[in-house]
Amino acid sequence: MIAGTDRELKMLDKASAEFARKELAPERQENDRYPDAPLFEKTIKKAYDLEYFHIILPEALNGVGQGVAALCVILYNICREDSSLGGLIFTNAAAQELHIAAGAEEILKAVTEPADSVYNFLIAAPVFNNPRDMDNAADAAMQDGRYLLSGRVEYTVAGNIARHAVVPAKTEDAAGCSFFLLDLSSEGVTVSAPIPSLGLHACPAVDITLDRVPCSLLGQVGEGPQYFGKMAGRMSAAAAAMSAGIMKGSLTEALEYSRGRFQGGKRIVDWSEIRMMLAEMAVKVKTAECMVSRISQGIDQQETGWQEYAEAAAIDIQRSACGLTTDGIQVLGGVGYMKDFGQEKRFRDAKHIQALLGMVPTKKLRLIEGMFR
């Protein structure tokens, strides 16, 4: 459904679904143990070789340039099985989009072109915080014609595995924050251990402490919130696709289980209350798929008002995913709560993903602000 009738998207849909089924599903439980187990590096590298990290990046910048719809197809399929990889792909794409929103393509190219590995290609970013929400910025000071960053940026996703990071920082001469690209292997960078979190365990977030670290300014000073807003508009479709994928995965597992599990002498799917729960889940999944397909298409075609539609759909789908994954566990009963099945992880991941690109209430308020403008 998400891929629609586009031939290229359909091929991508098939390939990414197969990748997720073969590479992610079997190792989901073990991968989720990170950092108490090794990071699933082999799988990340495979995804890189398949150019999933390049998908939204324009060809001129060493990418595939397939647009938001293609990114949504990939994220949807991956998140059906394991959202952690989806989180890494999302973060990298969001960082790339921030560069493009700021008109800093050349800076981005300087990262992507020479990159000889996924880690050199990957750009970390604090994608859970909209700079208009909470103050999570370093301080930027100009010295000898270049900016040096000091201070702390919290919850930077992929900060312990990526070579580069995009971070917000405050400058003396502007009210709003600005975005900077920095090399995480530079002197003066300290990265915390992965932060124990609700979900997306194998998509680690870290706190980064900076001490006079050289960096490159993206776009104009003080324009960070605007760039973030532009990026968030497009990437909210991708976040929605992640949630829709989780929903689909949860429904699939619930259907499978309810066909095989007996209670009161018959398959639980034959008890009408369970059937009703499954029906509610199916309604949510179908609606979410429909919305993701439509908004991603709208974004790629630059339809009027696409940003509002995308942001509204994302809020709705993410909320829906939280409710659906609760029922996804409930259908399985006790085993749904255990690590042996994927449902508990989907429940955690759905809530985690809901916080992407900022706090839920402020995302809603910004939507209505935009409509008043």
Place this chain on the structure above:
Amino acid sequence: MISRKEVKAYSAMPPVFEDITCGLASAPKLPKPMVKETRRVIALARKFNKEVVRPYALELDSKLQASPDYIPWDFVEQANEWGLYTGWIPKIFGGKGWNMPSLAYFIEEIASECLAMANLVGVHYLGVSTLTSTGNVRLINQICRQVAAGEKTHTPCLVSLATTEPGAGTDAEEIDLMDKGTMTCTAERVPGGYKLNGTKVFISNGHLSTWHMVIAYSDTSKPSENTVVLAVKTGDKGFSFGRKEQKMGQKGCPASELIFKDCFVPDEYVCFSPEQIRSLKRTVRETGMQMIDYVVSTTRAGVGAFGTGAARGAYNEAKKFAAETEVGGKRLINHEWAQCMLAEMLKNVMTARLTYVEANSANGLYGAFRDLQRKPMFYYYRLMPAKFFDKMVSPMLEKAFMTKTFRRVQLDGQTDEEIHRTSGWASLSKVAATDLGIRNCHMALELMGQHGLRRSYRVEKMLRDAKLLQIYEGTNQLNRLNIFKCMIAGDCPQAVIFDE
């Protein structure tokens, strides 16, 4: 204006007066010292939270994330030192005899900081209340006194309940489903006792308990009429622990697999069997359901308290965060929308609490707490010294007629309406409070943004922990059906339950 006859008739119309006025009717009957005692219990819980629970909750969760096989003996030993495993055992059985409704308040307090630790205490009373519900006074006295001795000797002696089987969760909790289900834990009658075979799963506190109340069936083709409750001790021949489940939350409280292979349980440890209850006024099947209802009427209200604790914990953390954090350039707590969210969360906490208080009022009037809360009994237990019970009463409890009398009073003394009222209210509390607990965790996470995702901010753990509340003690779906059965079906004679 209205005659006596009319008052009676109108009061009997649905909703029946007694169904909606449990708190009102119960208040004048409560012994006064219960309030003071409950205040002390809540204060004790808060002290325990401050000194033990809050400092250790995240550490224990992390410890189990890294080493899933860790067994939290350290916490259990502390809870034992604090007297928490004997607090709600009646004095007649060697416990401290704190009033039973105060346990729910206590649980709410602990759960507001850590649901796993609340479970490490609360689940013990699930085992104890199952034991009590069998009415086998000799065994109740014997096992409860071992719990009390464990406190004195600093060797915790906990009791668990083993009901769920790999192929039967919901089926094991509802007599109407039992016979259609696939119960496989068998208790074969052999000379001098029963031979137990089968597996029990998801047994909370299994690895930590000394005694296990095992529900088994002497004939699995008709389990509803062949249910036996056996007291099995850790270390008994033929009994071993299997895997310890890896759960999403409540990691600190182990969910264990119990494996029985030709485990011989002598007659003296048979808590309940069909033969023992044939002289009661209800059929074996009806008594079996009554016994289940007797247990769940208290324990589901207890889960309501767990849910309230979860709702309250999430609210507390969100409030603290909102007061300390700036969003969009001003304190979060000064955004009107945030104030309304916090008000909504508080409303959820209060509403959840009211449900378990009402459910326990029903238990006090019509159920498991009734005899303990009757004023003469209450003061008798309260005023007589423990030594009197130890030396004078305890030996009497060994006599068979005591069990017979106790069962008559406990089981035959309860009407069908009373069973439905207590069971219905308990399910209602369980469903309402646990759903509200989850709701508040979601709201707190939404209010806290990326900070809420971090374990150190506590709410993500609360959400993981709280989800289990909607599943155990009967899924919320089963409990909704029980609400229908107990509180709605009576109004509609056409209604058929568990048979669509």
